[in-house]
Amino acid sequence: ETGVTQSPTHLIKTRGQQVTLRCSSQSGHNTVSWYQQALGQGPQFIFQYYREEENGRGNFPPRFSGLQFPNYSSELNVNALELDDSALYLCASSLYGGRGEKLFFGSGTQLSVL
Amino acid sequence: DAKTTQPPSMDCAEGRAANLPCNHSTISGNEYVYWYRQIHSQGPQYIIHGLKNNETNEMASLIITEDRKSSTLILPHATLRDTAVYYCIVRVGLNNDMRFGAGTRLTVKP
Numbered sequence: 001e002t003g004v005t006q007s008p009t010h011l012i013k014t015r016g017q018q019v020t021l022r023c024s025s026q027s028g029h030n031t032v033s034w035y036q037q038a039l040g041q042g043p044q045f046i047f048q049y050y051r052e053e054e055n056g057r058g059n060f061p062p063r064f065s066g067l068q069f070p071n072y073s074s075e076l077n078v079n080a081l082e083l084d085d086s087a088l089y090l091c092a093s094s095l096y097g098g099r100g101e102k103l104f105f106g107s108g109t110q111l112s113v114l
Numbered sequence: 115d116a117k118t119t120q121p122p123s124m125d126c127a128e129g130r131a132a133n134l135p136c137n138h139s140t141i142s143g144n145e146y147v148y149w150y151r152q153i154h155s156q157g158p159q160y161i162i163h164g165l166k167n168n169e170t171n172e173m174a175s176l177i178i179t180e181d182r183k184s185s186t187l188i189l190p191h192a193t194l195r196d197t198a199v200y201y202c203i204v205r206v207g208l209n210n211d212m213r214f215g216a217g218t219r220l221t222v223k224p
Contacts (some may be wrong), residue, residue: 004157033210042201042214043158056209090157094210103150103210105157 003027004093004106012112013081021076021109025093032074033103034066035090043090048097049074078111086113117204118139121217125138127197132189134218137143139183147206148212149187151198158201158214161187192222 003026013019030051030114035043045058049068063079072093078085088110092103119137126132139214140149146165150158161171162176164185169176175188189196199217 031210035212035214042144042217043212044214048209048211056207056211058211086123092157092210097162100212102160102163103212104160107155 004091004104005059006089006091006106006109009107010110010112012114014114015081015083017081018079019081019111019114021074021078021091021111022092023070023074023087023091023106025056025072025074026104029093029095029104030105031094031096032072033092033094034037034074034076035092035105037090037108038086039087046076068079081113083113086111115142116197117145117206117213118215120200120202120215120218122216125221125222125223126189126192128222128224129191132187132192132196132220132222134189134200134202134220135184137184138202138204141182141204142188143173143182147176147182147185148167148203148205149174149176150201152201153198163196169221191205191221192220194222194224196220197222 005024033048034046037043048056052068065077067075088108090108092105094101148163149161152158164176178185201217203212
């Protein structure tokens, strides 16, 4: 148990729709990172939020956006869903403090786009 | 694109040490090496990380070569519950851009 919770656990959407995924970080952590994991592959970094601002982004289009709230919880929003967006979406929280940070992952949200 | 190379799979006998290798020949001087593992349908679990020196914690030991181009994760007494995909990762930059590769699928056998 990492203390990082994600909701919902599973979600089914159709192409073109929009989706919001939620993450509650571990107590004491101030940074949230989001990852996408396609079937059979390792997770890919989407972006990171610190102090309610995005401060790092991977190779994902602008239709992937996020928010971080004052209590450090976070949302991932994906607009105009495509079939390739079907994946496990992982949230990880950490305490921002340089290169030695440890990430604590939630169990993820399994998104299926039909 | 991952900065690490790992064997796709390994087997280990229960109770024996599991030694998982990783190559990271393009690592920069200030980039950390992290190890995580992922058991089916769960999020990755942090194991250990290091920069230059060998590290040990309650889960594992990390041996980093002097030139930092490779490392080995050691699980001293593998159990069936250690069966998982193990990721060796180099953290790029100051944010949590962790470049996961395909990992090593470790199977611990009775």
